[in-house]
Amino acid sequence: MPLYRSVTIAPGTQLLIWKITETLEELAEGVLLNDRCTVKMDKMKSEQHRKALLSVRRLIQEMGYTDFDLYYGPDGKPHLKDGTHISITHSYAFSAVIIGSSNTGIDIELQREKVITIADKFIEPEFSFLDPLHLEEYMRKLIVIWCVKEAVYKMISRKQLSFKQHINVHAFDMKDGTGKAGVHFAEIDDVYSFCFEEIEGFTLAYCLDNNGNG
Ligand SMILES: CC(C)(COP(=O)(O)OP(=O)(O)OC[C@H]1O[C@@H](n2cnc3c(N)ncnc32)[C@H](O)[C@@H]1OP(=O)(O)O)[C@@H](O)C(=O)NCCC(=O)NCCS
Structure with missing residues (x-):
């Protein structure tokens, strides 16, 4: 499948999702890679990872960019050379990017019960509003919290920045698809809005920084 979705989530800010159903060769059609990225892809042992890389380039090409416009900071954060913000995520069959005028973060994760066993590694205050007795909703909320963090x-x-100590996801309702997360770290003391949704057994969440941090 080519582009799965392209939606404007804020003025001048686009969320794009790719569902990977193509062969590697099909995905590579029309994709221009810079030398660094070609080397990176050649080193990848997993075809799934190579497909993820190519699908992300297909997504940025939808917005008029190519791999030659993309670079990474020493921390691994992607940037666009014209100063437009970008965030990238990929998980199995899906990849997604947000491209726009605000600093942003996006994450997509496969919904897996394993999240229950590692919950105490990334959650602390959130336990006050989570109910492990309602197992299915508990798992879905844990994955939202993971994606948001x-x-x-x-x-x-x-x-x-610690998921457990510095990022506090406030109580939210699965029906709403939105929520707020507080960050208290170094000079940052802010609350960010986030959005989330469930897509074909995956959870996607993103946030935009309208507070001028990061
Ligand atoms: C780097 C990290 C953010 C990647 O997230 P992930 O869920 O494993 O993988 P995703 O596919 O969603 O995201 C990968 C993309 O994140 C981007 N990325 C990597 N490091 C980044 C950073 N420091 N800042 C912003 N974006 C970053 C890259 O674009 C990367 O994709 P690409 O290399 O193909 O372009 C994550 O592994 C990480 O380090 N998290 C924080 C550490 C932590 O506290 N972990 C949990 C503690 S319980």
């Missing part, structure tokens, strides 16, 4: 991390990109 990954998205916030990508937006702020500070090495010492």
